[in-house]
Amino acid sequence: MLKLYHQPLSANSRRVWIALLEKQLEFELVELRLDGDHLQPEFLALNPFHHIPVLLDDDFTVVESLAILDYLEAKYPTPTMLPKDPKALAKVRMVEMVTVNELMPAMTPLINRMMGFAGGDDSQKIEAANQKIATVLKFFENLLGHHPYFGGEQLTLADIVAGSAVPILPILGFSLIDNPKLSAWVESLMQRPAWQTTHPTPEAIEAFKSRMQALMAQYQSEKS
Template sequence: MLKFYHNPISPNSRRVWITLLEKELLFDLVEVNYLDSEQFKPEFLAINPFHHIPALVDNDFNIVESLAILDYLEAKYPIPAMLPTDAKDLAIVRMVQLATVNELMPATVPLSPVMFGLPGAEPEKIEQSKRKISAVLKFFEGLLDHRPFFGSDSITLAESVAGSIVPWLPRGGVSLSEYPKLNAWCDRLTVRPAWQKTQTPEIIEAIKSRIAAKMAQMP
């Protein structure tokens, strides 16, 4: 059976968790507690020497880096398909994945205190963050067409990746009202069981408490 090492506060983990659920795969869910430094324990370092999550173990094969894990799952478990075969549609999915990882996620960091009602928000950095986020959201809005998902009539790995970040943005004061197609896309995602299961109120409170604990440890 697959063994999935994750942490519920990590969007990198969540994208894999969502994909496992969408593909209806059987897997063991193993939480790695960062506050207790479990990522540095020898048994986890044997799986991932870079000491971060997520990680997936399939029998004696270890896979690290979330996008590599997604590709592995798609190649080994191709039904239901979560990557289109048309060249243009595949490019759309890949662009959404990489723009989320390289542009959107870094831009959201200053919004973390706002998202969870914690002190430490810096107004100037927040405004810079919102400008960067706006550029990504406009890009995403332009990639959505008449179909319900990015480049497809069915859910893809673009949803697994961007869908673990974009629906959170209103919590940070970023309205999606200017992006009607993207807003409707979020609504379609957040009612799906995979999104519901991986973002419960308990998980949200866990994120808030762990961020607060981390901030308390800062000098």
């Protein structure tokens, strides 16, 4: 059976979790709390870089979320989540890479602000982050066009990757109001059981926030 080592609030983890649900595969979830679980010898034997998610398929281990998504698509191609049309495929890959390389790094200052971490009140970093996010969302808005999904009429890996990050933006204080097509896309995704199952609840966010703040306080105390 497939086994996913993950953290429920991690966008990297959630994109794999969503794909597993959308493909209706049987799998086991192993939650890591990120307060030391990811540094244990058993986990480091799976991923020496101590990152999540990790997918274990019997005796085969896959690290890095995009590689895991490609593995799942190749091994379990139904329902298909990669279009054959060259332009549609290029859109899917662009959305994946822009999400990972542009959007998610820009979200970090907003996450730090929400979590109350050091530097989270840096107004210049927040403004730069907001500008980058706005650029990404405009790019996504144009790619969507008049289609319900980035690859056309069917859900693709692009929707799963971007859809594990964009719906979180309002929680971080960034409104989607200037991007009506993207807003409608998010509303459509949130009607799907896979998103309803994996979308973080306010209670889960507060619990994670409290745990991380306690860890930071402990770290600062030990450092001093």
